[in-house]
Amino acid sequence: MLEEVKLNELNYFVERLSREELVWLNGYVSGLIKNSLQAETKGTKISGKLTITFGTETGNSKKLATEFATKARKLGLTVKLASLDQYRLSDLSKEERFITVISTHGEGEPPAAAKKFFNHIHESRPDLSKLQYGVLALGDSAYPLFCKAGEDVDVQLERLGGKRISSVQKCDVDYEIESHEWFNHLIDALKNGVQASPIPAAVVKHTGRKTYTGKILSKVNLNASDSTKETYHIEISAADLVYHPGDSIGVIPKNPSTEVESIIQLLGVDKNKVVQNKDHDYSVVELLTSKLSISYLPERVVGKYGVIINQSIPAIRIDLIDLLKIYPTQNENQVEEVLQALEPITPRLYSISSSLLAHEEEVHITVARNCFQLDSVTRHGLCSNYLSKLPEGSSFEFYIHKNLQFRLPSQDKDIIMIGPGTGIAPFRSFVEERVSTGATGRSWLFFGDQHFSSDFLYQTEWQDYIKTGGLTKMNVAFSRDQIEKIYVQHKLLHHASEFLEWLTNGAYLYVCGAKSMGLDVENILLEIISIDGRKSEEEAQVYLNQLIEEGRYLKDVY
Numbered sequence: 001m002l003e004e005v006k007l008n009e010l011n012y013f014v015e016r017l018s019r020e021e022l023v024w025l026n027g028y029v030s031g032l033i034k035n036s037l038q039a040e041t042k043g044t045k046i047s048g049k050l051t052i053t054f055g056t057e058t059g060n061s062k063k064l065a066t067e068f069a070t071k072a073r074k075l076g077l078t079v080k081l082a083s084l085d086q087y088r089l090s091d092l093s094k095e096e097r098f099i100t101v102i103s104t105h106g107e108g109e110p111p112a113a114a115k116k117f118f119n120h121i122h123e124s125r126p127d128l129s130k131l132q133y134g135v136l137a138l139g140d141s142a143y144p145l146f147c148k149a150g151e152d153v154d155v156q157l158e159r160l161g162g163k164r165i166s167s168v169q170k171c172d173v174d175y176e177i178e179s180h181e182w183f184n185h186l187i188d189a190l191k192n193g194v195q196a197s198p199i200p201a202a203v204v205k206h207t208g209r210k211t212y213t214g215k216i217l218s219k220v221n222l223n224a225s226d227s228t229k230e231t232y233h234i235e236i237s238a239a240d241l242v243y244h245p246g247d248s249i250g251v252i253p254k255n256p257s258t259e260v261e262s263i264i265q266l267l268g269v270d271k272n273k274v275v276q277n278k279d280h281d282y283s284v285v286e287l288l289t290s291k292l293s294i295s296y297l298p299e300r301v302v303g304k305y306g307v308i309i310n311q312s313i314p315a316i317r318i319d320l321i322d323l324l325k326i327y328p329t330q331n332e333n334q335v336e337e338v339l340q341a342l343e344p345i346t347p348r349l350y351s352i353s354s355s356l357l358a359h360e361e362e363v364h365i366t367v368a369r370n371c372f373q374l375d376s377v378t379r380h381g382l383c384s385n386y387l388s389k390l391p392e393g394s395s396f397e398f399y400i401h402k403n404l405q406f407r408l409p410s411q412d413k414d415i416i417m418i419g420p421g422t423g424i425a426p427f428r429s430f431v432e433e434r435v436s437t438g439a440t441g442r443s444w445l446f447f448g449d450q451h452f453s454s455d456f457l458y459q460t461e462w463q464d465y466i467k468t469g470g471l472t473k474m475n476v477a478f479s480r481d482q483i484e485k486i487y488v489q490h491k492l493l494h495h496a497s498e499f500l501e502w503l504t505n506g507a508y509l510y511v512c513g514a515k516s517m518g519l520d521v522e523n524i525l526l527e528i529i530s531i532d533g534r535k536s537e538e539e540a541q542v543y544l545n546q547l548i549e550e551g552r553y554l555k556d557v558y
């Protein structure tokens, strides 16, 4: 972020520019950054091999690893570039120079594509005494376990005998400049000869991200009143929006005010008292409403709470309010310490279900109100409940979370989209975009939910698209409309030969929705490739891997 003085100067200058001048300036600054980063790679040549790997969920690590590979090749290195899920694990102990760019997902976990590698280094424990390595860890400081997966990999590679070329670099959401500086530094270290493992220095420049203030234009429950579900289609307007089909919005929800009031009473603290958190001053009520997570505290926070109030508390997840009722704080110092021990509210993502080409300055989302039972009482998830309760006309903040991995192919390519439940969201965006641009490729949509009459999300829109040619084909599976359960994967199986024909003709396959559904679909996919494609199990897996490598099998599951 810029210092305040510089920011004011910049704002003063920028406010006077027209929209066209701003667009030009944007290109000019990008060019400056690119040139300076390219320039740093010029210089003395270096020879030998370098393996560059990446573990990515939304494409950032892949993008950086690819840029590093280009730079390294220009410098004279022989580069092998691979995704960690395609990387042959048995090669690791033979490597001499190995770098990995890896992000953190879930709760401090590696991306799905990096899990096999992660487990291999932690469980098989290969001897890496020949290895010189570097780790670039991507993350987001809004999450409590910032860059955890990258840090874990860095520490484990050293434990296995590897020697760091360069210290691990943790990068926040605005990673472009820092990551290239790290890579340039690593190349310098290679040129000068790696001396010894430097102590990992977790130096991070925390950067800001662009946030938007969105106004809710409309909010409609897409489920009928007799459904067991509530799924809200929310239309939001915001100025200067930039996003692509496949992206999500990130929201940091607010905690319910009644719960916050009760917590303040239990803590016995003045709600207007000013306290510091992450170098900012907040009133207690502001902190507990908008910054700190108070529900379903992770065990590590409950553990810290026990230490603060000097009591032994079982290692369980629990809401702060219940913790305070069972194990009250005893004095003001403890209250301050508890406020410091609480972690930030983590962002929640919602796939964008609109295209900017169809809705200028708008973003639409499809939010299922999360419901669960606790002690026989129905409770709701924090963010989905927050969004579903926001009234039309109200405003909230969000950011765009890009997904470079989940993008539409060129206009002439066929697409197959599998999106049951809220997994349908990005495909509404895809179809809107393709209709707006007059794409010529065919499109086939699979949707599923519980009941046709109450849960057919965006039913009339799909029917219109089928009539007007925006959608070529649609198949639906309503699991509870008959005795035996029918899901989207059963519909795939039913249309196996045509499905395989589309794939063989070069169609791109997209899957979005629940993780478990993604696994079920993948199993059926392998079955179809094997049986209808007349392949052995191994050959079917090879075919699927080929689709992944060609970027024709794309998943966004959560």
Ligand SMILES: Cc1cc2nc3c(=O)[nH]c(=O)nc-3n(C[C@H](O)[C@H](O)[C@H](O)COP(=O)(O)OP(=O)(O)OC[C@H]3O[C@@H](n4cnc5c(N)ncnc54)[C@H](O)[C@@H]3O)c2cc1C
Residues within 6 Å of the ligand: 248, 295, 296, 318, 319, 348, 349, 350, 351, 352, 366, 367, 368, 369, 370, 371, 372, 374, 380, 381, 382, 383, 384, 385, 422, 423, 425, 556, 557, 558
């Ligand atoms: C890339 C991506 C795209 C997504 N797209 C969509 C989308 O388009 N639409 C959509 O609806 N969702 C989407 N999601 C999911 C969404 O981000 C949220 O995870 C979801 O809305 C639930 O969040 P929540 O805050 O409502 O629930 P949370 O408060 O996070 O609760 C989640 C679960 O935690 C447990 N839990 C929470 N509190 C307690 C407690 N006090 N005691 C016991 N258990 C508890 C329950 O099992 C509950 O169901 C997406 C996620 C990702 C990663």
Ligand SMILES: Cc1cc2nc3c(=O)[nH]c(=O)nc-3n(C[C@H](O)[C@H](O)[C@H](O)COP(=O)(O)O)c2cc1C
Residues within 6 Å of the ligand: 055, 056, 057, 058, 059, 060, 061, 062, 102, 103, 104, 105, 106, 107, 108, 109, 111, 138, 139, 140, 141, 143, 144, 145, 146, 147, 148, 173, 349, 401
């Ligand atoms: C669902 C989800 C969970 C995340 N969890 C974490 C986390 O626990 N810690 C962290 O530092 N970053 C977390 N991130 C942020 C990503 O690591 C960050 O966006 C990164 O740039 C993604 O890189 P990739 O596109 O290569 O996967 C999370 C992102 C998402 C979408």
